[in-house]
Each structure stands twice: as structure tokens, then as C-alpha cells.
Amino acid sequence: MSIFPYLAAAWLFLIGLYGVVTSRDYVYLIGCLTVIQSATYVLLLAVGYKLGAGAPIFADHPPGTPAVDPVVQALVLTDIVVGAAVTALLLSLALQLQKHRGTIDPDELKPTQD
């Protein structure tokens, strides 16, 4: 039971990597990258979890009540937002590629010739 979260993280990482390797489309590849990224979220949150503890927020219960690790939550929270912006940057790269080369299939891209 207690290894399921770690297995889920490993599975997300490998299935995302499989998607990257077999992708025939950069938009698909970027989607797979975010799957790999979410593996790190699952792993981090699993490491910081404490059985039976609550959220590390003491607005409605007094400080000192058992709470999970706030550090990993802070890491994940900032990365979700920043990761979304980085994904948008990658998608705009794919957009420019489509405009300039007419394809976003990595296999059809040949080195540019001037």
C-alpha cells in the first residue's frame, strides 16, 4: 500500500518518456513532457506526506497540530505555475516551426540549408 504513490510517480515518468520517444508531433511531445513533470510533483508530495496529518495551514486549527511538509508543497506550487508558462513557450516554438517549415513532425524536419 505504502509504495503506490512512488510507483505512480515512476509510471508517470516512464509513460511520459515513452510518449516523448514515440511522438510524431511536437505538440504531442510537449504534452508528454508535462506528464514527466507531473511525475516529479507526485514524488515530491509523496515524500513530504505524513500519515494522518493535515495541511500545513493553521488558520482554523492551532499551530502544533500534525501537518505535512510545507517545503515540497511550496516547490510543487511554484513549479505548476512556472511550468505552465514554460509549456506555453515551447508551444510557441512549435508554432513558429509550423510557420517556417510547414511541419511539426520531428521526422520530417531536415537540417536547414542556406
Add this chain to the structure above:
Amino acid sequence: MSRHIRSVAFVVMALILVPFIVAGLSGLPAFGNYPGPYGDIINAIGTPVRHITNMVTGVNYDFRGLDTLGEEFILFASVTGIVMLLRGARGEAKSADALRIEHRRREGRSEAVMGAGRLLAPITLLYGIYVVLHAQITPGGGFQGGVIVFGAVLLAYLGEGYSVWRHVAHSTVLDLTEALGAGIYVIGGLIPMFFGARYLQNILPLGETKTITSGGLIPIINFGVGLAVAAGFLSIALELLEETRATGGDGS
């Protein structure tokens, strides 16, 4: 390299990788047994020494404030990259001029979508601002609240149409707001140094716990992050929506 060889290579490499993953994971503490002590210490001292009740915010904007500065600039660099890639390729003049698209057609929008957008946009905006301002008390903060504010302005796009949205999300205003947000963080961190303290050290009055002014420096730089995130995501949406206009025509 053919697709077949690539798939075989992946399977081989994945099989080599699996023992390393298993070895790495087996060295971790068992699930549900967080060993501490870093997180436990922060949970214990956050309220007495910083007058905050949301420890995640405490980690982000105080105990590890410098790391969040780095994250903020990753966001800033991504937005700058997107604007350079898309607006740079399209030309500056066309992006800045909102009047050109005054009569962009409102095709494909049902009245239900418009009504829902108009109804939900102000409520969502208010909620987003609430989430930003209560960062140090309840779940929330500049990152989450900034994204909710961004969502509210996108709902205004659904409710009011493209030209109104372009007047709200004006690229110059967004650029300035994002720079202001990042500037508040950087300069807010410098202020303690004028008083002989370290960068981002929290020397401001801490205020009363569970009020929106509590936490000293935390609400200030948190607000900066909220501004930067909302304006940054709006810049991204603006540039991406402009792309659809450039290729698909504006219908005017």
C-alpha cells in the same frame, strides 16, 4: 533512425533505467513517514516568528524567498521569450494597435457562453484578488491568485468579445504590470539591506496574526508575484490569440 529501431532502443534503455528508479525509490522514507526535520521546524516556528498561518506561503516568500525570486524570473524569461518569438515574427506595430480589430466578428459564441462569461468574470476576479491578498493566512498566494485573475480576464473575453478584451489586456499595460510585479519582489528584497539586514530578510513590522497585513515583507512580495503572474499569463494569452488573428483573418 527508423521508428522501429527507436522503439526497441527505448525499451532497452527503459529496462536499464528501471533498476535505478527502483533503487532510488527504495532509499526514500516509507510513504506517510516524513522524517523531517525541516518541514516540522517551519510548521512549528512559522506562527510565532512570522505571524503567519499558511506555512507554504512562509516557505515561498520568507524562508526560501530567494528560490521564489528565481522561479519568478523563469516565468519572466518565458513570457519574454514568447513575446519575442511571436510578436517579433509578426511585427511590433500590429500587436500594439487594438483599434484595428474593433469589428472582429463574434462568431461561434452562444448566448449561454456570453452570459456565463459576463456573470462569472467579476466573481472570479474578486475571488482571485481575495486569494492573492490572503496568502499568509489561508491557502492561496500570488501564484495561485494571479492565475485565477488571469482566468477572470479570459472569461471577460468570452463574455464581451475580442475587441473589449483587447482593450482590457493592452500589451503596454501588461508589460508594465509584469515589470512592476517583478520589480516589487527585487526591490522589496533590497529594502532590508538599507537597514543593515540581509537580502529579503523580514525586518518589517509583523502585524497581528490572521490579518492581511501580517507577515511583514511577505504580503508585499506576494502581491508583486500576483501582479507578475497575472500580467505574464495575460501576455501569453494575448500573443497566442493574436497568432490566430494573423493566420485566420480578423473578419473585419
